[in-house]
Amino acid sequence: MAETLEIRTTCAIAGGGPAGMMLGFLLARAGVEVTVLEKHGDFLRDFRGDTIHPSTLEVMHELGLLEALLSRPHQKMQGAGIEIGGRFLNVVDFSHLPVQCGFIAFMPQWHFLDFLAEAGHSYPGFRICMNAEVTDLIKEGGRVAGLRAKTADGPMDIRADLVVGADGRGSTARDRAGFVVREYGAPMDVLWMRLSRRPDDPSDTLFRVAPGHLVITIDRGDY
Numbered sequence: 138m139a140e141t142l143e144i145r146t147t148c149a150i151a152g153g154g155p156a157g158m159m160l161g162f163l164l165a166r167a168g169v170e171v172t173v174l175e176k177h178g179d180f181l182r183d184f185r186g187d188t189i190h191p192s193t194l195e196v197m198h199e200l201g202l203l204e205a206l207l208s209r210p211h212q213k214m215q216g217a218g219i220e221i222g223g224r225f226l227n228v229v230d231f232s233h234l235p236v237q238c239g240f241i242a243f244m245p246q247w248h249f250l251d252f253l254a255e256a257g258h259s260y261p262g263f264r265i266c267m268n269a270e271v272t273d274l275i276k277e278g279g280r281v282a283g284l285r286a287k288t289a290d291g292p293m294d295i296r297a298d299l300v301v302g303a304d305g306r307g308s309t310a311r312d313r314a315g316f317v318v319r320e321y322g323a324p325m326d327v328l329w330m331r332l333s334r335r336p337d338d339p340s341d342t343l344f345r346v347a348p349g350h351l352v353i354t355i356d357r358g359d360y
C-alpha cells in the first residue's frame with residue numbers, strides 16, 4: 138500500500154468549483170498559503186453554467202482581473218426578449234446597469250475556473266491538487282485539523298489551520314463535520330440541452346413562456 142503523503146498548509150479547501158477556486162485565489166493574493174483539493178483531473182463539466190453575470194464581472198473588475206478574463210473567448214448578451222403567446226417583447230436591458238460591464242458574458246464554467254487557477258498560480262502560496270478526492274476530515278483535539286484525500290499517488294493527509302468545505306451540494310466535508318442540510322426544495326425542474334444552430338437562426342436570447350412551461354434559447358455560436 139502507498140505511504141500517506143503528509144502536507145501542511147494554512148488553509149485547506151475541499152473542492153475546486155467557483156467557491157473554492159475564488160477563495161483560494163483571494164487567500165493566496167492576501168499572502169495566505171492555501172491548497173485546493175479537487176477530485177476531478179480537470180474543470181470540464183458540461184452544463185454547469187455558462188453565464189457570468191454583471192455583478193460577477195464587477196467583482197472581477199475590482200480584483201483587476203476583468204480585462205484578462207474578457208480576453209478569453211466569450212459572447213456578450215446585453216438584453217433579452219420574451220415571446221408570450223406569439224408576441225415578442227424586449228424585456229431585459231443590462232446596458233443601463235451602473236457597472237463596468239452592462240452585459241452577461243457567456244463563457245463555459247470550466248474556462249472561468251481555468252482562468253482562476255492561472256490567476257491563483259501567480260501567487261507563491263497558491264497550490265491546487267487535481268485528482269484529489271477528499272474522503273474525510275482529520276479531527277484532533279476536538280477540532281477539525283485537516284483533510285484526508287485519495288489521490289492517484291495514494292492517500293494524502295493535509296493539515297491546516299483553517300479547513301473549508303467547498304465541495305458542492307453532496308459535500309463530503311459537510312457530511313463528515315455533521316452539519317445538517319436544510320432542504321428548501323426546488324420550484325421547477327430545468328432541462329439543459331444543446332441543439333445545432335444554423336447561421337440564419339435568430340441570435341437573440343429569447344424566453345418563450347406558456348402556461349406551466351418556459352423555454353430559453355441562448356446563442357452559443359454554432360449551437
Ligand SMILES: Cc1cc2nc3c(=O)[nH]c(=O)nc-3n(C[C@H](O)[C@H](O)[C@H](O)COP(=O)(O)OP(=O)(O)OC[C@H]3O[C@@H](n4cnc5c(N)ncnc54)[C@H](O)[C@@H]3O)c2cc1C
Pocket residue numbers: 151152153154155156157174175176177184185186187188189190269270271272303304305306307308309310329
Ligand atoms: C445545470 C446548471 C446550470 C448552471 N448555470 C449557471 C450559470 O449559467 N451561471 C451561474 O453563475 N451559475 C450557474 N449554475 C450554478 C453554478 O454552477 C453553481 O452556483 C456553482 O457551480 C456552485 O459553486 P460551488 O463551488 O459552490 O460548487 P460546485 O460548482 O459544485 O463545485 C464543487 C467542486 O468540488 C468538487 N468536489 C466534490 N466532491 C469533492 C471531494 N470529495 N473532494 C474534492 N473535490 C470534490 C467537484 O468536483 C467540484 O469541482 C448552474 C448550475 C447548474 C446545475
